[in-house]
Structures are given as C-alpha cells and as structure tokens.
Amino acid sequence: MNVSQVVFIILSVAALAGAAGVVLSRNLFKAALFLVLSLVGVAGFYVLLEAELLAMIQILVYVGAIAILIIFAIMLSQRLMSPEYDPRNEQWLGGLLVAIALFAALLFVLLRVDWPVSEASVPAEAISQLGQALVSPDYFLLPFEVASVLLLVALVGAVIIARER
C-alpha cells in the first residue's frame, strides 16, 4: 500500500461521495456543489494517471465553466419548493435496479478479464506530441475540427434557444 494507492483511495472517496451527493441531494444548489467536488476528484485522478494537461483542462472547463453554467441555470429556474419535495420521479425504482444491474455486470467483466497492461512510461514531450497529434491529418485532425464546429453550433444554438422573446 504505497502513497499513490492511498492518494487514489482518498480521491475516489471524494469523487464517489460527490457523485452520491449529486444524485441524492434535495437542494439543487448543494447538488451542484457536490458535482464540483466530484469533478475535482476526477481531476485528481488525471494527475495520478500522469495526464496533467488534461487535469488542468478538466478544472478550467468543467469547474470553471460547466459547473458555473449549471449553477446559473439552477438560479434562473428556481421556484418555491415545498419542504416535502421528493427529488425522485415515478420511475426511480426502475432506475435504481438498472444502475445496480449494470454495475454488477460491469464488475463481473472488469475483474475477470486479463487486461494487456504494459509497463511503458509516458513520453517526456507529451504535451507537444499531444498538440501535434491533434492537428496532424494522420491522427486527430478530423475529430478536432468537427469538435470545434460542434462548439460553434452549440454556442449559436444555446444563445438562440435561451433568448428572451
């Protein structure tokens, strides 16, 4: 049980507690803050997996933009909620059973397959290689350009949909 494993356990407790808080919390604002906790935990995972650029991007995009967007949407759509407000809808039992069944199936598969793990280490110039891979036609240029078009379309669409009439 070395240091990385202890850190992993702490981070996974944070991420899973945040996730549980999101789905179980009555107060929507608290659910958003639990989501932020979960996202920061996941960013910690990325650092542990030696993908630091992605950890910074996760905090910058998810915590710095998406979580704030969610909080603004919560504040703009508030209405008086009665104290007996049950956050679960009519099909919550079915949802719970499906989630548990899926988790059991995934666990069954994950723990039995012998994954082809390799002991190689991350290349030193990882960031510049990532940049070149993202704009090189042999690798990821097409998904990169399509993602940027998708962002543009989503930007225009979101502005039009949420506009005051």
Place this chain on the structure above:
Amino acid sequence: MDVINFILNLWVEIGDWFGGVLAGWGVPPWGVNLIADIIGVLILLVFGIMAVIVFTPMERKVIARMQDRPGPNRTPGYGAIQAVADAIKMLTKEDVIPRNADKILHMLAPLLVAIPALLIFAVLPWGPGSGLIGQDLNVGILFVVAISAIHVLAVIIAGWGSNNKYSLLSAFRVVNQLLAYEIPMVLSILVVVIFAETLSMQGIVENQVIPYFVVMPVTALIFLICALAEANRSPVDLIEADSEMVAGYIIEYSGMKFAMFFIAEYVNMFAVGIVFSTLFLGGWKFFGLENLAPVLTPIIVFFKAAFVIFLMLWFRATFPRIRFDHLVGFAWKFLVPLSLINLMLGAVVVKIPVDDPMMVPWVHGAIMLVANIALVIVTMIILNRTAKRVEGAPALKRIVAAER
C-alpha cells in the same frame, strides 16, 4: 572566497545543509523530502500573507500621495503596520450570518476565495533550477488560469449564500466580468507560450532571452488589463463600487470573513504581479545578475512584482470606474478579436525560418515587435474611422452654446 561563494548561492546551500542535518539524524530520504516540502509550503504561505502586510499600507500611502494627502500615518512607522491594525480591528468585529442564509455556503465562500489565491504560489518561480519554486509543473501557466476559474465559483457561492438579492445581482455582474476577461487573458498567455515553446513557468523564464514585454507589448498590455479585471481592481472593480451596488457580493460578510476577501484580493494582486513579471518581464532574470549572484533572485522577483503592483495602484488612483456594459463590451468586442489577431501574428512569426539557431529569439522578437506596432497602428486607424461622435447632453450643449 569560499564564504563569498557560500553567500552567493545562499538558498541552495541552506537547502543542502538542512537536508544533510536531517539525514544525519537518521531520517529516511522520503522523510527528508516530506519535511522539506512542508517547510517550503510554510515559507510560501508566509510570502502570501506578507503580501497583504506589505501591500495594504503601500496601496493606501501611494494612492494618498498621488491624491496629495498624507495617507494613514497614525500607526507606528509612518503607517507601515496599518495592515496589522486593520487585522486587529476585523478580528474584534461580530461575525454576522443572515437569518435565512445557508450557513455552510456562507462559511465556504471566503475559504474558496482565499485558498486559490494562495494556491497560485505553488508554481511561481523565485529562482533558477527546481529548488526555488514550489513545484515546477510542466503545465504551470495553465494551473494559474485554472485557479482563476475557481475564483469565479467562489464569487457565486458568496453571492448566493448571503440570501440577499443585491448580493446575488452583484455576484452575477462580477461573474459576467470575470468570464468575459478570462478569454483574452488565456489568448495572450497562449502567445507567450508559443514563443517560449513550453507551458512550465520555469521554462518560460529560462527561454526569455529578451523580455517578452519588449517583444510583444500589445500582448503584455492585454494581459495586464485582463489580470486587473480578474483581480477585481480599479478601474474595473465592482465590489468596492459603493455608488452602484452597496458593497457588492460581500455585503453580508463581517469580521474575519470580510477580512478573508481582502486578504484574497491582495494575495491575488501579488500573485498577478509575479505572474506578469514571469511571463513578460523576465522573471528572476536581470541582465545577467542572476548568474553572478543567484542569492538575489527572490529579491529581483519581489521588486518586479512590486513594480507591477505600483502600476495597478497608479491605475486605481487615476482612472475613473468604467460602466459595466462598457466594460463587458470592451472585453468581448475589442479585446477578444485583438488577442485573436495577436495570436495569429505570433503563430506566423514563430514559424519564420532563421539560419543561425543563436539568433532565433532576436529575429523573431524583432519581427514580432514590428508586427505588434503595426497592429496598434492599424487598430488606431480602424477605430478612428469607425468612431461615432457622441452628442453631448442637451443641457451641456446649451451651456456651451451660451458661452460662445
């Protein structure tokens, strides 16, 4: 000779001596590293808090002198320990939580504001090598940007947790401003990263043969404006806009929590000063002094940061506050296209082939400087052509016409 060498490399020698002492006591290597890291964290925290103690009275004295008045001079030492007096005052005030406010959110917001401000100190370089920096992340500058993104979240929590609609409205406005100025900041940082070919803070300082302030003045100016806006300093401060929003999103905070917001603001200002000096003024370099006497590099960094902070105080003392819609329009309509064009210019300039590898920074620097000056001239021409003459208020026109 040996003593002089010891003094010139003072920080490295102290670090080695301390490690040797700990190893001599039988501490295993991981223990030595752990203790060294903890002591480093404590030193960085002290630097952060020292920023508050040094810069609070400096701000009030400098602004006061610029306004031709003495400034705070009741505390001993011509007002130098004003921050300590302020802290004692804040500690003795009652800590009020509004009745229907969420207690956890109300108490969480000052923490979430102060912690990121202190966290930036983990990646700031105080000297060459890997000893005088908290942790030389290879994504250091992106870490700084991510921390500013967390600050936005803290503002919303502060505004919501006060259960006060004016506080919430002010938080909306501040978040609007912060999000608008984050984009030109990231774009101008990208230009620096393109020239330095690395994201790590230490790498950016070491690759700066010419300080980037000379190479790309437009980028430095854009970054300074955006950093001012991100740190909520005048002329873009909406918290202390007493005439507009009472006291902004910190209305309902009193006592030590209120002090936390201001500690966070000053620590943020100091961190912004150091980040600006790292990116654009050459960091711990000073025309070769750092090679002769590496002991002086933290002092060089401190003075460069103090110069940038003096610039910020100067802006606060002289510029009037900008109206909010002008502010946000300036960011979206002017700074974002300008920084995008700057980025494109930088990307083109950096790819110009130069035969001699030693002359690469100088040639690229000269071409980028020319490109920046051309950009300024073209922008001025476009703005002059498209500016509208604004008609004065009718009363003013009558007065002006009557005087003729």
Place this chain on the structure above:
Amino acid sequence: MDVPLSWYLVVAALLFCIGLYGALSRRNAIAILMGVELMLNSVNVNLLAFWRHVEVVQATLSGQAFAIIVITVAAAEAAVGLALAIAVFRNRHTVDVEEVDTMKL
C-alpha cells in the same frame, strides 16, 4: 503503475452507475443533466486509465486527445441542455420533467 488498472475501472464503473441512477430517477431537468455529466466524466477516467496502462507504448497520446474531445462535446451538450431547460422554464414555469407532459397520449 502503482495503482492497478482494475481499481480505476471499478471506480469509473461506480461513477457511471451513480450518474445513470441520477439521470434516470430525478425530477429536475438540471439534475438529470448533472447525472449525464457524471457519466461523461467516468468515461473520461476510463479512457485515460486504459491509455496510461495499455496504450502508452504507441506514444500517439490517443487517450488524452480523445478525452479532450469528450470534454468538448460535454461542454457543448451542457450548454444546449441548460438553454433548453431555461427555455422550458420560461414557458411552463417548471423544470420538473414529470409536469412537462402535454404531448403524452
């Protein structure tokens, strides 16, 4: 490599199932969106865990590039979803998915 691959996969699966439960069984449209974000995050953890432990020898950083694209798509989808939720709230004054059912038979 100190943390085995299976640990990451189990945590990612657990995050996915918690997000799935949140997306299937909450009333508020925005809470459903938060569940979807959790699912996308767990997929990212999975991608990066596999990249680090299996793919690294090829050195194309495909795991990181794909994870960046997933984050981009998640951001776009969150923006549009929240705009829709706000538009629905403006018309029907509710974001409760149980009450937005005028097109049911």
